[in-house]
Amino acid sequence: MTTDGFITCLWFDGQAEEAAHFYVSVFKDSSIGRVVRWTESGPGPAGSVLTVDFTANGQRFVALNGGPEFTFNEAVSFQILCSDQQEIDQYWAKLTENGGEPGPCGWLKDRYGVSWQVVYAPLLGMIADPDPAKAARATRAMMAMGKLDAAALEQAYAGA
Secondary structure (H helix, E strand, C coil): CCCCCCCEEEEECCCHHHHHHHHHHHCCCCEEEEEEECCCCCCCCCCCEEEEEEEECCEEEEEEECCCCCCCCCCCEEEEEECCHHHHHHHHHHHHCCCCEECCCCEEECCCCCEEEEEECHHHHHHCCCCHHHHHHHHHHHHCCCCCCHHHHHHHHHCC
16 A cells, blocks of 8 residues: 555545445546445444545545535535536536536536536636736636536637
8 A cells, every 4th residue: 555645535424435436437547446344343333334445537535434524515626627518518417417516617516515617628728818808708708607618618718
């Protein structure tokens, strides 16, 4: 086991294994790793899942069944950089299905309450463009959207 790097821990209230399998189904380069179960010493029921190690899109995570004390909020989100509208549509559909909630400006919450930003990757350069008119047009277009529309962002940026 390596001791360097980062692993993101996601706190769930009983859905850790279900969530890990969901994320593995959504992203490429993903797999389930070690599943740790409670023993008779508790505090969870013996045999129930405590943690699930998983990789999603090449990133390492651990899903923890920590209980109801903490929930997800928008203070932490994951950005998915998409190269085209097909990718945007694919991630948006998968992450909002079965109880996910679409939000503004490319943000959404999945069925577990985890916040995601489904981003058209070129938009990052558009809104940082040194030409303030181009940056403003792209920003205004983004601010008016829920799910991002790559073609509309490109048109706004170009001034069309």
